[in-house]
Amino acid sequence: MSLVQSVNNVALLPAYLAAGTAVLVLLADLLVARAGATVAVAAAGAVATAVGAAVVGAGGERRTFCVGADCSWVYGGRAALVAAVFALLTLGVLALSGPLLRAGRAPVGEYAFLLACSLTGGVVLGAAGDLITLIVALETLTLPLYVLVGLRRGSLASAEAAVTFFVVSVVATTLTLLGAALLYTVTGGLHLDRLGTTLTGRPELLDLPLTTVAVALVVLGLAFKVAAVPFHAWAPATYDGAPLPVAAYLSTASKLGGVVALLAVVQRALPATVTGPVLALLAVLTMTVGNLVALRQRRAVRLLAWSSVAQAGYILAPLGALALAGGRTADARAGAYAAAVAYAVFFVVLELAAFAAVVALRPADADGGTLDDLRGGARRHPWVGAAFALALIGLAGLPPGLAGLFAKVTVVRSLLDGGAGWLALVVALNAVLGLAYYLRLAATLYAAPAPDAAPARERSGTPVAAAGAPGGAVSAVVVGSRPAWLVSVVLAAATAVAVVIGFAPQLVLDLAR
């Protein structure tokens, strides 16, 4: 074996683009020192990453950093999908941050840099071929978020949220690392495919208590990242304390990262006989608890946070079919993984739309507020309200939110193909619980506003270029009732995508396979 590895730089191009974006943002902030330029560089970088990911992904699977047959970097169709979705989500969140940055509540350069760093983690994550790359990528994705969550100046809730998130997340990473180390002890390998073949090839290893512990630790550590019950308690507090765009990023990109990591280890490395029952239990608990607690929420972002906990349960549910022998045939397994990815894609589109609508309905630097603050929102902004209602209905899984309906259908179908009818019933009944609170939020939007709470309708006269005002300056911009145009663009784009994949879900199903 040669000591010098040949590196396939084309396969690494998306990661280069993402990392390059972060560096360029830093340089732009340092040299140009204009907020507009910094944000523009970050946006251009995100677009370039998305395009690069798609172009490279179109050329078939590429591997590099190989030791023998095992590769640490496997860039195939799913990695491309993940990278492209991450890049687009970053772009969306960047646009949603316009009002926040304009209001001077967060330093622009640092904000954009951290987002780009997080993007890099997400891009690498999809292609990770061994446990260490996977965990490092996941941490690269998460680490900038600790800071982003705490970035809202002068907000105690924000600081508290950051600390909660940091502590919980570090513990989770430690667990995963410990699990990885134990797996290495048992099998002598860290590459996901090698682990998979070793564990299936030598079934006596599965009888070792150490193997079970190792597998459980890896899965549970990653379950923290997706905010699966019982490792979910950080999510609502963190989402609610974070600036709204960051909460949007947490509930879409960060959650997607956890799902991708979990899928990678479950699909390629760990034995389904051990992970299946754990995942089935996690899925049932996550959706049921998430939905039940969401019923009681009075704050908008907390409601969305708990609902996204429940949604994580739906994402995990197809994997729960692995618990039964009928779900472990090759066809059923492939269907289950594809269903989880497809659901995750449907979900992030709808969730981004919902958060964009909250940003649009709230003042520039505010948090999500209570449900009463959103009361009558759809009467003041009919289009924003309609898009918000559509996103919520989609999350509930009903027409006219066809994207969400097909997402649920995909999950139920894969479960029944895997013979897990009971889990399909649990998913179905949870959808009823979910409708109760999504409907309450949607009805609040259309309710007549309370007479004393009706805010003055003043139009923001701020020109578009104000987005480029120096971030540090405390802006004297009047907080208008009209949403910023960038936010409207994100909302419109997310809604348009949701409508398109609602009528043509086969697009997503093909990509997810």
Add this chain to the structure above:
Amino acid sequence: MRFGQFLLVAVLAVPALGAVAVAAIRPDRVARVVGTVAAALTLLGTLPLAGGDHGWFGYGPRPAVQPWHQLDLPWVPGLDLRFHLGVDGISWPLVVLTALLTLLCCGYTLWRVPDGGSGRALVALLLVVEVGILGTFLALDLVLFFLFFEVVLLPMYVIIAGWGGDDRRRAARKFALYTLFGSVLLLVGVYVVVAAAGTADLVTLTGGAGLSRGTQLAAFTLLALAFAVKSPLWPLHSWLPDAHTQAPTVGSVILAGVLLKMGTYGLIRVAVGVAPEGARWAAPVLGVLAVTAILIGSLVCLAQDELKRLIAYSSVGHMGFVLLGVATLTATGIQAALIGNIAHGVITGLLFFLAGAVKDRTHTGTLAELSGLRETAPRLAGLLGFAAVASLGLPGLAGFWGEAFAVVAAVRRGGGLWTTLAVLAAIGGALTAAYFLRLLRQVTHGRPSSAVGRLAPGLAGAELTAWAPLVLLALAVGLAPALVLGYASGPVDALVGVLR
């Protein structure tokens, strides 16, 4: 694309585009007119669907479902979903009834918009509901059927929550959650079938398609529960009285007239058709529940003191007769169910229109405060009397055939259980007569109460226009049941053929 296929698409596309147009047009009155025109065009489109190949030719074993027209396009192969529409003798009368009632409701809205929101939004929602209901009746693909079944839910929720009575929020929420509970069971049931059979095509699936007994029992249980919520079957009926009472008049008409029929139609076409073995297994349970619904519905009605609530509860009893007909699994029973469906849609639609008119005029629905209607408003009282008599199943009017032949089918089925059920159902029929006569005595007879005393005797032209087709249909179906049964007998015989 042939003319029939064009019609199938048009029947769904016209109300859908109409809804979009209504939502886009600003002037309220113009928008309502446009919506009514769209509904009228839809009705015109449904009528020629009856022409076409009625398909009693050909070689070899005939499939149990032979659509007169069908259209089959791929949509989402990954989910076994095809855009497969078709119409036959079981679905066509319901399709026409849906189009007719929607047109009458849109026309009624031209004249009077209930309080709560803009008229054009209401018309747009009515048209969306129509798309969902028509799609459910036309779908020949299980997944597509489920999809259209779901489409109805939220627009109906908004109609109740937006334009309903005082307690509308709670009633609307109850309606949405209950019916969603039904439809998620439908989703699971659909994919139990699809996963086992590998296809979602109803034409192939009808007759069991080689599904194992276990699969059929599971599928039938799930599907029957789903349709029992929608129909509704006792004890899953409790959303109905609230929803019907709180909904605005047009909402109640659509709810009682055609929305409930999605449940019974689904039971016949999907649950019984796809899982006949399960149907045979569950028939006694279904029969017992249906007769319980008849008896409990009638007894509750005897004690009701609110007009709309009484009519709503009467639906529970009437749908009990329909379900009893289905449960016998005989050609007579299923034909009774189909004609009972149509008759209930026509008569209860009329009853809700009349109850709405009474409430709009007197601002009360309490029976004790309504008396002597025939003294001050003789025409209204006369129509109410006609509708009540039709509903209690007087021979010669539409309500008779469904109830009588459900009982006949149960007697013919033979055996102790079915004979007992037939006797109990007949007693239920007598109770139905009792509570409708009580209603008439309290409302139309006696001295005019203070609320009734102020009424003007006349009826608005719009009201007469909306009611006349229903009155005529109640007469026509009563005198010539072949209007419905002539189309249905072939498909029903084919269906019963595969049940054996």
